[in-house]
Amino acid sequence: MSSLLDVRGLSAAYGKVEALHGVDIEVPRGKIVTVIGPNGAGKTTLLAVLMGLLAGRGTVIYDGGDMSGCTTEMRVARGLCLVPERRELFGGLRVEDNLLLGAFPRIGKATQTIRSDLDGVYQRFPRLLERRTQLAGTLSGGERQMLALGRALMAKPQLLMLDEPSLGLAPRIVRDTFHVIADLKRSGVSILLVEQNARAALQVADYGYVLETGEVVLEGTACALAANPRVAQTYLGLSGRFERNTA
Amino acid sequence: MTIDIALWLTQDAITNGAVYALLALALVLVYTVTRVIFVPQGEFISFAALSLATLQAGKVPGTVYLLMAGGALVALIDGVAAIRAAQPRRLIGIVILNIGLPAAVAGAASLAALRPDNLWLQMLVTLAIVTPFGPIIYRLAFQPLAGMSVLVLLIIAVAVHYLLTGLGLVFFGGEGLRSPPLSDFSLHVGVLNITAQSLWVIFSSIVLIFTLWLLFEHTLYGKALRATAINRVGARLVGISAAFAGSLSFTLAALIGAIAGILISPITTIYYDTGFIISLKGFVGAIIGGMVSYPVAAAGALLVGFLESFSSFWWSAFKESIVFTLIIPVLLWRSLTARHVDEEEE
Numbered sequence: 001m002s003s004l005l006d007v008r009g010l011s012a013a014y015g016k017v018e019a020l021h022g023v024d025i026e027v028p029r030g031k032i033v034t035v036i037g038p039n040g041a042g043k044t045t046l047l048a049v050l051m052g053l054l055a056g057r058g059t060v061i062y063d064g065g066d067m068s069g070c071t072t073e074m075r076v077a078r079g080l081c082l083v084p085e086r087r088e089l090f091g092g093l094r095v096e097d098n099l100l101l102g103a104f105p106r107i108g109k110a111t112q113t114i115r116s117d118l119d120g121v122y123q124r125f126p127r128l129l130e131r132r133t134q135l136a137g138t139l140s141g142g143e144r145q146m147l148a149l150g151r152a153l154m155a156k157p158q159l160l161m162l163d164e165p166s167l168g169l170a171p172r173i174v175r176d177t178f179h180v181i182a183d184l185k186r187s188g189v190s191i192l193l194v195e196q197n198a199r200a201a202l203q204v205a206d207y208g209y210v211l212e213t214g215e216v217v218l219e220g221t222a223c224a225l226a227a228n229p230r231v232a233q234t235y236l237g238l239s240g241r242f243e244r245n246t247a
Numbered sequence: 248m249t250i251d252i253a254l255w256l257t258q259d260a261i262t263n264g265a266v267y268a269l270l271a272l273a274l275v276l277v278y279t280v281t282r283v284i285f286v287p288q289g290e291f292i293s294f295a296a297l298s299l300a301t302l303q304a305g306k307v308p309g310t311v312y313l314l315m316a317g318g319a320l321v322a323l324i325d326g327v328a329a330i331r332a333a334q335p336r337r338l339i340g341i342v343i344l345n346i347g348l349p350a351a352v353a354g355a356a357s358l359a360a361l362r363p364d365n366l367w368l369q370m371l372v373t374l375a376i377v378t379p380f381g382p383i384i385y386r387l388a389f390q391p392l393a394g395m396s397v398l399v400l401l402i403i404a405v406a407v408h409y410l411l412t413g414l415g416l417v418f419f420g421g422e423g424l425r426s427p428p429l430s431d432f433s434l435h436v437g438v439l440n441i442t443a444q445s446l447w448v449i450f451s452s453i454v455l456i457f458t459l460w461l462l463f464e465h466t467l468y469g470k471a472l473r474a475t476a477i478n479r480v481g482a483r484l485v486g487i488s489a490a491f492a493g494s495l496s497f498t499l500a501a502l503i504g505a506i507a508g509i510l511i512s513p514i515t516t517i518y519y520d521t522g523f524i525i526s527l528k529g530f531v532g533a534i535i536g537g538m539v540s541y542p543v544a545a546a547g548a549l550l551v552g553f554l555e556s557f558s559s560f561w562w563s564a565f566k567e568s569i570v571f572t573l574i575i576p577v578l579l580w581r582s583l584t585a586r587h588v589d590e591e592e593e
Contacts, residue, residue: 053483069332076486088481090474097470105486107467155485 002064004029004159004190005050010058012042012049019045020056020214027159027192032185034193034201034222036235037211043194044085046211047161050192051075051082063158077105079158085167087148091137095128098136098147102154114154121150124180142173149180160184161192166200178204198235202226210235248560254439256556262445262514263528264552265452269507270529271536271548272459273500278538279476280496281489282397283389286404289526290411291504293519295377296512297415300424302360302369309418310376311349311356317383318349324386352376366429374505381501382494389497393489408523415519423516426509448510455506456545459499472496476539528555528570535577547577 005027012020019042027033035043049056052072060067067075090098099121100107103114122129125146131139136147145165152160162181166174174197182204185191195201202208208225210218218228225231270288277285294310301308322345329337352375359365359372388407392399432443462469475482475492482492508522515521528551535547551570558569 051484053480071488072483073486073488073491076484082484084480084484088478088484090477090481092477093470093473097467097474100467101470101474101482101485101487104467104471151485 003027004063005192006059006061007050008059008061010046010049010056010060012045012054012056014045014054018214020049022058023211023214023216025192025209025216027190028207029190030185030188031206032181032191032193032204034195034205034208035211036195036198036201036208036225036231038234039196040213041211042214043211044163045214047082047084047163047192047194050161051080073105076155079156080161081152081155081157081159082161083148083152083163083165085163087144089136089139089144089147089151091135093136094133095136095139095147096132098151099128099154102151103156105155117154117156121153124153124183125150142169145169145173145177149177153184157189159190159192161194163194164196165193166195166197174200198231202236251439252560256560257553258439258441258445260553260556261549262448262552263555264549265449266507266511266525267529267532267548267551268545269452269455269503270526271532271544272456272541273503274526274530274533275536275538275541275544276459276472276496277500278533280472281385281389281393281400281493283400283404284397284538285500286401286523286526287384287408287411288500288504288529289522289524290408290415291377291380291501292508292511292522292525293415293419293517294380294411294522295373295505295508296426296517296522297419297424297519298376299369299373299509299512300426300517301419302356302372303363303366303426305360305363307353307356307360308376309414310380311353313414313418314376314379314383315346315349315353317380317387318345321345321383321386349379352379366427370509373509374502377505377508378498378502381497381499384501385493385497390490390493393493412520412523419519421519423518423521424512425516426512428513444513448514451506451510455503459541468495524567531570531574531577534574534581537581 003026005025007023007025010020010023011018023046025033025035025046035046037043045054048054050060052070052075062080063078070078090101093101096118099118100114103117106114127143128146128150131143136144139147149165165177165181169177178200181191181193193201193205202222202225205222208220208222209216210225210231218225218231220228226236273288274285277283277288298308298310322341325341325345326338329335329341352372355372356376359369362368384407388403389400392403428442428444429447430443434441434446463473471482471487472492472495474485475487475489479489483489504522507525508517511517511525529548531551532548533544535550536542536544551573554573555566555570559566562569
């Protein structure tokens with residue numbers, strides 16, 4: 001079976017500074033693939049190019065079709081969805097409106113299913129139901145993360161891309177987030193997970209890539225990566241010094 | 248000043264202020280959604296008022312031909328794009344929307360020109376002529392350069408303004424025109440002589456503002472526009488395309504401008520370039536609202552109406568200068584109180 005997402009030789013640059021140099025990545029259907037790496041390795045750039053927010057060179061085959069020339073909106077309509085690091089919520093709109101706008105491509109076509117999807121999101125995140133009439137800008141960090149995830153789920157993605165979902169969140173909420181990610185996989189969503197929290201990412205993922213200064217330096221199954229001495233030392237902090245940060 | 252004169256000036260202020268408020272709302276809408284400072288907003292007023300007066304005179308206005316030409320141009324550009332993207336099925340929709348619709352409007356216009364007694368029909372036809380200029384202007388002038396800086400977009404807006412003003416002169420000539428009011432009825436309250444037309448202006452403005460509020464508060468398309476204004480990247484990530492939001496906001500702006508033009512055409516004589524001055528006063532209101540706040544912009548526009556009306560009594564020669572000088576203290580106050588935000592990088 002072919003992969004849902006097949007990226008070959010992807011390069012991208014901000015002005016003259018190249019941030020990605022010929023990256024190859026695959027996301028098989030129904031799997032969680034993680035990209036780990038230090039700050040500034042090009043992880044966020046990779047997602048921006050895949051989402052059509054930034055122009056890149058190389059081939060991106062998604063669901064058997066070439067994505068070159070597709071605008072962000074066309075990618076969303078084809079089932080690609082990104083939860084960005086900065087969440088990019090609509091702060092001046094109510095929580096419920098944020099969620100409903102997540103289903104924007106379906107508005108006017110499938111009103112019934114939008115309603116039931118909204119109920120599904122509320123079931124998954126009861127906190128959002130409590131806060132549904134509140135403005136998104138007044139939410140706490142953890143709630144904002146839930147709203148960003150919920151808004152993404154309203155798009156009914158085939159491939160969900162998450163950029164640093166654990167960044168700046170309390171450990172309990174990080175755990176919840178990774179539970180949701182594992183749960184989504186069980187419901188058939190393929191996931192591309194970009195994380196600095198390598199330990200949590202490798203625990204939940206099936207396959208992983210290590211991205212450093214715009215290049216894939218290592219890849220393998222999540223278990224193999226976790227067992228790799230270099231990964232263990234650099235990203236899992238097994239030398240002891242980073243133990244508390246990554247827990 | 249006696250009470251009578253004050254009342255009379257107040258009536259004038261509210262009538263004009265209502266029109267300025269409509270324009271201020273349109274300017275805020277277009278700016279927040281597309282970052283375009285929409286200089287040509289006033290052209291919709293001139294086009295609507297003069298098209299209506301021309302229909303009254305039993306002639307088909309030149310704006311109809313401009314509409315068909317603009318539609319054909321959009322059809323050409325979108326058609327080529329559709330063929331290049333190997334989606335020939337989209338051609339049908341493109342042709343219906345950009346060639347069929349203007350042709351239908353042209354048919355309605357020639358019909359309306361033959362019925363000088365049917366003012367309602369002519370007003371509807373005028374709306375149908377002028378409103379499509381919104382999306383056409385967006386598609387031709389702004390959509391290809393939507394990612395540019397605010398300054399570039401402003402320069403394009405100025406260029407479009409000059410182009411449309413010039414075309415207005417070609418279509419309608421240098422003579423001013425005036426339409427008849429819907430009703431000659433007027434209400435005498437004490438010394439105050441309230442015309443039906445000024446009540447009509449105020450009533451329509453309130454209804455229109457309320458409708459806009461409903462749109463933004465209670466429909467998902469309205470919320471999609473707000474979402475785009477709040478967070479452009481977020482909007483793209485949920486699939487709200489910049490082209491959709493831009494086109495919709497320009498359509499609303501054109502509709503608002505056209506309604507304003509129809510409302511004031513029986514009150515003042517409109518020349519091909521009158522709309523620009525009127526929309527500038529709306530712009531002062533929008534500046535008071537910082538180009539982002541709808542309620543403050545509307546209130547600011549009302550303030551402009553009062554300032555203009557009362558200064559025309561006390562110091563009539565400086566009426567316009569007083570109104571436009573208002574921008575300076577407002578900008579000073581805003582730049583002192585507002586947190587400076589760098590223009591977002593795209």
